[in-house]
Amino acid sequence: MAELEDGENDARGSLFESPVEIGANGRPTGVELELPADEPERGSEPFDPDSVSIDILQVTVEELLDRLTRGALDLAPDFQRRASMWSEVQQSRLIESSLLGIPLPPFFLAQQENDDWSVVDGTQRLTALVRFMAPGLINATPLALRGLDFLEQFEGKGYQELPGRLRIRLRETRLVVHLVRLGTPEAVKFNVFSRINAAGLPLTRQEIRHAMIPGPARDFLADLTEEPAFGEATGWGVSNERMTDREMVLRYLAFRLSPPEEYRQQDFEQFLNEAMHRVNALSDEQREWEARQFREAMKCAHDVFGRHAFRKSVGRRRKSPVNKALFEAVAVNLADLEDHQRELLVTSRDKVQADLAFQLDVDWNFARALSVDTSNAENVRTRFRVVKQVVQGVLSGD
Template structure:
């Protein structure tokens, strides 16, 4: 980008911004990111322990009952993705002895399993056989293709032999053992395609790092302040909204000048563990700072908060994750009078930001290789300098 960029050229650049897609192929309202991650050293294959298990449905339900299977119910294909007909057809497959796809799980402490792929399948089986174990209404079969005589049935309506058939059905579980390093687990699961698509990094973090951070991130993403600041344009599908909230927390807990990872995914995983380890007072303080940042973003940038802006076009770009973290964390460090002054001088802020977008180094820092240490520090520094110039004008 440069000062000589014309309005048509700006619109062309804006039109070429790629976006993330949800389950159905529609835009999530978030710019697709080139984070520029790399593996600095190869994994030691001796540290990777993967086992294939063949537990019966009954054994898996016992694990759910005892709390040793973590279904992370709002992860991946959440409630409502599968229709009653689709769930019923899965039960019909069990009755017809049709083999189900492999379940993928990671072993945690105390022999717990976190299901990474297969949550909807396992939840459907539990809803049919033992709905009380997952606090669900019983699944009543509908739309069966072959065993139509069982339409309208719940589990207890089936003949005893068919109940036994389901309970004794063996499922295939690929289990990543507890001793496997966390970064290796993430690398393995990142290679798994589910339903023809790869899991997002935040979906993996949600599945493999249980604890209070899950609900905390969901709470932040559902807040009125976040939705208002992002123009309610960020879809919760694929958990992009929660990842943005996590990025704010990560750079609040570890200031940009102290960011020295280079492995951005590892940086975010560590932040999620930090949130898990925080006490309720610390999380409350983080929540207050986050909400303040969202209100500040709305006040200072209006409908263009956390988005690229181009001179010569008033169109709104998708939310950019790198800008989200840089703008929100930087603004959260200012006093209320300073934020009010920036909001009062919004025209000057806009002009300053347009100037940054025409700076090739800044544009590159929010567009490509965004996890690079130098680019992270540069985008935070230049934004802060721009705000300070407006404040001192």
């Protein structure tokens, strides 16, 4: 298909030029920034302050290790798969602070069923302590102290190589724990945890979900983002730091498991929280099927759109960032097809590209639904409807 030159004007205007999203760590995420609505969103429904139940406890490191041993503490570190975990020097300096008696920032935990606790804020700090003192509990390699500022005599030492008095000091270190009780509504918990900035780096929304909602959805999202087909379709351009990629895949799953045309949600974050529960409720066979459909959708998108898959630059030479809203609409529509229908789209790739580019150029509501107030119910239905019309038009030969 004919491509527009970079300087040519079309109806996409400034929406096409949307900047790249910057993550909480200050780095580009590789996806297009979504713009807020012209008018402030109503957001979450107000809640009764009395529904917030938070206890402030003092707990020793040894007590937390005991909970972890008994399976009553959900650390959810996912450190083997996370690119943003602390370095060994950062972990070592936290251990050094504890050995020097310097108080650590408060930990924020959520109470689960059977009085289990999930760590929401403080995962990396607690992981450092566990990795040094009892690495077998999290299947981690033991931590040897490195880069110490004051206790240089313990450089390269492991936990068992410390003097007995220092080992006792670590185990008896008291930590301040803010425990959000089980009876607190989930939407309230999410709001509370969204306000936390204990260590200077705000929690991302997906990190909160990951910690707050245990279950197989955690590993399922991680597995999908590690699929080669996902990487190829997105040009390996979506950051895996701070779970940016997992949130994008969760958005796809949310609309895959809940029909877009029925979407009425006012609080988009709660909609994604509910999607985590839906994924948890699937059987192993259902998750295998969803994984298969996701892979096929990613392969089809790559084969049809090439390097412009999930980007508003279809029909242009210069590649734009991945657009999360377009990712949802295209991926869900492709996942809903049969294999032979996806094959037909691939053989008709030029027409699919041309038709989608045409809609981006002439349909202002569609272009807006991909970049502005993307959680608005009408915008959600608009983008899914237009992409479906493009797909079905090609399949029917129109």
